[in-house]
Structures are given as structure tokens and as C-alpha cells.
Amino acid sequence: MQQIPKHEQHLYLQLCATMGRSYCLHTPEAIGTALRRGLNTVDHPHRGGPFYLLMPMNTQAQTVHDFNLDQLPTGAPPSLGAAADGGAFGAAAQALQSAERVVVRLGGGARKAGPQILSLLDRVDGLALVSPIVTGLIPDNHPRNMSVGGSKGSISGNWAMDEADLLIAIGTRSVCQSDSSRTGYPKVQHVININTDLEAATHYAKTTALLGDAGPTIEKFLEYLDAHGVANAESESAWMQEGRRQRQAWNDFKTQRYQTPCLHDAVWQKSVLTQPAAIKIATDWARERDAVCFFDAGDVQANGFQVAEDDRLGRTFTDTGASYMGFAVSALLATSMASEPFYGLAITGDGSFTMNPQILIDGVQHGATGCILLLDNRRMGAISGLQDAQYGAEHGTSDQVVVDYPAWAESIRGVGVFRGGETPHSLQAALTQAIHYKGLSLIHLPVYYGSDPLGNLGAYGRWNVGNWCDAAQALRQDIGL
Numbered sequence: 001m002q003q004i005p006k007h008e009q010h011l012y013l014q015l016c017a018t019m020g021r022s023y024c025l026h027t028p029e030a031i032g033t034a035l036r037r038g039l040n041t042v043d044h045p046h047r048g049g050p051f052y053l054l055m056p057m058n059t060q061a062q063t064v065h066d067f068n069l070d071q072l073p074t075g076a077p078p079s080l081g082a083a084a085d086g087g088a089f090g091a092a093a094q095a096l097q098s099a100e101r102v103v104v105r106l107g108g109g110a111r112k113a114g115p116q117i118l119s120l121l122d123r124v125d126g127l128a129l130v131s132p133i134v135t136g137l138i139p140d141n142h143p144r145n146m147s148v149g150g151s152k153g154s155i156s157g158n159w160a161m162d163e164a165d166l167l168i169a170i171g172t173r174s175v176c177q178s179d180s181s182r183t184g185y186p187k188v189q190h191v192i193n194i195n196t197d198l199e200a201a202t203h204y205a206k207t208t209a210l211l212g213d214a215g216p217t218i219e220k221f222l223e224y225l226d227a228h229g230v231a232n233a234e235s236e237s238a239w240m241q242e243g244r245r246q247r248q249a250w251n252d253f254k255t256q257r258y259q260t261p262c263l264h265d266a267v268w269q270k271s272v273l274t275q276p277a278a279i280k281i282a283t284d285w286a287r288e289r290d291a292v293c294f295f296d297a298g299d300v301q302a303n304g305f306q307v308a309e310d311d312r313l314g315r316t317f318t319d320t321g322a323s324y325m326g327f328a329v330s331a332l333l334a335t336s337m338a339s340e341p342f343y344g345l346a347i348t349g350d351g352s353f354t355m356n357p358q359i360l361i362d363g364v365q366h367g368a369t370g371c372i373l374l375l376d377n378r379r380m381g382a383i384s385g386l387q388d389a390q391y392g393a394e395h396g397t398s399d400q401v402v403v404d405y406p407a408w409a410e411s412i413r414g415v416g417v418f419r420g421g422e423t424p425h426s427l428q429a430a431l432t433q434a435i436h437y438k439g440l441s442l443i444h445l446p447v448y449y450g451s452d453p454l455g456n457l458g459a460y461g462r463w464n465v466g467n468w469c470d471a472a473q474a475l476r477q478d479i480g481l
Contacts, residue, residue: 016052024054028064032071045079046109046196046213080196082220083212089224091208095190097230099166101239102126103185105149105178108133109171109195111313113215117170118142120218123225124168125233127160127243131172132301132320136310144240146247150184151177151463152302155253156246158460161185167204169193171214174203177320181464183475191481194218204481254280254307254457261424263448263455267378267398272422272446274455275299275375279307279347281424282373285431286345287315291370295319296328296348299381304347306457326356332370332440333362343435344370350403351380357408363440364414371434372442373420374405377449384449389459409442420445 004011016022021041023034038051096102104126110117114137121128121144128138129149138145149157161184169191172178179185194210194217195201201209210217254276261277264270273281279300286293287309295304295318308316319327328346335344353374362368379398387394409417416437418430427445434441448455464472 022052036073082216083210103164104168107172116218132305140309151461155250180461291343294328294331296352297323325352329359335369336366350376416441
């Protein structure tokens, strides 16, 4: 019904087509074609996405006479299956035999291949890096799990990236933050890339691409290694031993911050919880109760996937790669529609929540069951951190406007509102109050922002942004991967 103020046809179709696959229902009889294209997009076995179906007003009101129901689509599109060999398995095996330090990067396309990946890690003496969207694909405490790596990675994850001489990339797009703007693997001499997308599979130079579904492809590759007598890796190589030490260093580093959960904050003028401590308390609480955590964009997101200690997939969801502000709180609406009921905990910052407070109304209207944990540092913490890292100063990322978030939530009848306080005990008490509330609730929690290193988990990679881009770009050219 609404119009873009420009005299051209199908402007909304052009707009939606830029964002993803789209279709305009020009005539009612085209509904079968529209739904088939939508089904193939939304239920794509490897890279599902949104589908925009535009229905003009003059088409909506029409009746389709004698419509054949056989035109309506059924079933899901088939998966790609295992990669074809064509000499690629031999080239990959040869590269493995000459490598000493193998790192295995796991992306969203590896989601269904957990058992095969565990077998592969042992077979090639690999150390794993998990992307934030698949924490729990292999248990957090697995001895080969180096945690997250990249621009906002971990001590152990970024050490493995820096020292590896062979990369096995599985189901990952290798976007800038995941590989430190293509500088994350300075010593890698060869890449084995398993992906269903040709562009992603050939992202790096010096690559042997295995174009296929992760699980079946790994199974087929392991069979090839066995059939051609490629030796098994040592169970406790020097690479594995050093990986254990680095992972322990990361665990100790996090524990030190959890043991100092509160710091004095200049804005709040009192001692409040740090974000790492608050997120640790919240995720532990959620895991004990089998609740699902959603992390919003920004500082909450970055600290969240560093803190997460998932033992299986589905414990946490984070929107890295797009970083939509308001993603987490909006996701709570899923609790009112899921075929299997669950309790959701949306961990958000004050900035992200302000982008999408509509959930307070929609959540009550549609019966959402969950809690919004609002970590309020009175600023855009992630941007402040980037500015401070690049320029040694912050600008325009905070203001003097005081927002009473509990009063905002209390103004909407049906939302339970609780104060998180300033201590671990008070936050745990508020979370317990929230889960006993029938419906949607919000916990307001002031959190620390400042220069004290105990107040955050830090960054361990590079990112080609701002005034350090010349150095990052030079390193990228020198590596040539």
C-alpha cells in the first residue's frame, strides 16, 4: 500500500531484491511459483535466508477459480551431498602429510557434522576454532577446542591461528572479523576448504576446495585417508600439548575476571557488576535451567561468545556477521510460537534494546515466555572500545540523558520488571524472580565501563578498520593467502 516517492515501477521489489530473494505476486495464479521460490530460499539446506513476498492490494482481494492444488510446493530442497573427488582428496591428503600444525575452523555450515568433526580432529591432530554461531558444536571443554578466534577472539584461539601451518575451513565464510581481515593465519601454507558455496570454498589462495556438505564430505575424506595409508596423528604431539597450555591460559584469564565481578564505575558513581561477570552468571544460570540465551549486537555480543561455555548446540544464539541491534530481544517472540516450549533469556545492551522495544508490546500480546536482561553501561560500549583502541580517546558514544528502563517496562501492563542490583547475589535473585514470572519480564542491570582490564575480556586479533588499516593491509599483502 505504501509508496516510495519516485515515479518508477516495482521500487519495493527492487529494494527487497537487494536485501535477498523476492517475488511480486503480479497475478493470483502465480502463487504456486511464488511459494516454490520462497520454500527453496527459506528451507535451503545449506544457506537458508529470508524471502520477500510482495502482494499488491489489487492482487490480494482477487479470487482464484478452479485452482489446482497440485501447483502448491511440498517437500524441502535436497542437500548437496559429499564433495566429488576428482583428485582433490589426494591433494588434501598430501598437504596434510607435510603439515605439522593443523587448525580447523568451524562455521555455521558445520552445524550438522559434530561427530565427523571430532573424528577428523583426532585423525589430523587438529586444534579447533569455533565460530560464535556454533559454540557447543564440540563441547567447550573438549581438549582440542581452542575456543573462538579472530578480531574479538581468545588467547588460545588466536594463538592457534597465528601458529598453524595448515587450515581446514569447514562451512565458514571467513568474513573479516573471523580471520582478522585476512591476516589471521600468517604461517598457513595451504588451505583445505569444505563448503557448499563455491565462493566461500575458494575464498583463500593456496586452497584445495571440497565442494560439498560438511558431514558426508568429511566421512568420505576419512575413508580416503584410511584407504591410502595416510598415517594417524600422534595422540599427544607438541602441537596438542601447547594447545592445552594455551587453552588453560585463556580459562585462567577469564576466571581472574569472574573472581573480580564488581568495579567502581565513574558514571554510576558506585560499584557495579562487570559485563563478563554478569554474562557468566546469567549463562551459568540459564544452562542449569536449560534456558536458551540470545545475545544482542555490540559489547554484549562480543563478551557473550567469549564467555559462552556451551556443551551442545542450541544453548546460545548470537547474530555475528550481521549484528542487528535488537536481534536478541526480538528473538524472544519465538517462545510463543515454538512447537517445543522453551524459556528464553535475551541478553542485551541499553543501545540495542532501545532499537527494538516493540518486543515489550508484542511479547505480552502473543504470550512470550522469557526475560530481557538489560546490561546498561550508558553508552555504545563496543564503539567506545574501538575508538579507544584506535585513537586513545572516545567521542560521541555516550550522552547525559538518563533513561529509566524499569519505568519504561513497567508502563506496559503484563511485563514483569526486576532490578538486578550491583552484586552476583542480587543478579541471581532477580533471574530467579524472572523465571517464576508467567510471561515476559525485564531485569535492569547497571554494568561497568572503563579502562580497568578486569572489566572486559579484551581483543586478540587484528581488524582492518580505522587508522591501523595500513599495517593490517600491509600484513595481508605480505601473507598473500
